[in-house]
Amino acid sequence: MSGDSLRLDKWLWYARFAKTRALAQKLIERGQVKVNGAEVQKPSTGVRPGDTVAVVMGPVRRTVIVRDTGERRGPPAEARTLYDEPAPPEWLSWEEAGAPLHKR
Numbered sequence: 001m002s003g004d005s006l007r008l009d010k011w012l013w014y015a016r017f018a019k020t021r022a023l024a025q026k027l028i029e030r031g032q033v034k035v036n037g038a039e040v041q042k043p044s045t046g047v048r049p050g051d052t053v054a055v056v057m058g059p060v061r062r063t064v065i066v067r068d069t070g071e072r073r074g075p076p077a078e079a080r081t082l083y084d085e086p087a088p089p090e091w092l093s094w095e096e097a098g099a100p101l102h103k104r
Contacts, residue, residue, distance in 0.1 A: 005046035006069035008035065008053075014070040016079040017055050017062070032056040053083070059097045061090045 006014075009024040012033070018024035025043040027033050033040050034054040035047060047053060047066050054063045064083040073079070 004069055005048045007043060008033065008040060008045045008047050009043035011047050011053075011066070011069060011082070012055070014073045014079065015064075015082045016073070016076060017057070027055065027057070056092065056097065059092050059094075061092055061096075063087060063090070 008028060009018075009021050012018045012024035012027065013021045018027060028040055028043045028045075031039050031041065032055065035045060036052050037054075047069070049066050049068060051066045052063065053066060054061060062085065064085045066083055068082050070078075070082050
């Protein structure tokens, strides 16, 4: 599937930014994901190699560059090959941080 577009929710799940596709969809619908600097509201938005994806997970924002769309949700080592992370995760203030996706 290399070079093709893939649904954002699937890519987040393949790259292990979310434990399930449903949680990936929640991240997107809550405005916690940006693709190429634009806030995304639809899980069906396509991502392709070269796109920049910023994900807010709790108090951390991770900005990555998509390397590949992948073909499945593999082990963590395989997931890390789907993106490059040029900068370390950014810690956010309480106002910027996303609310937790589920109750503990």
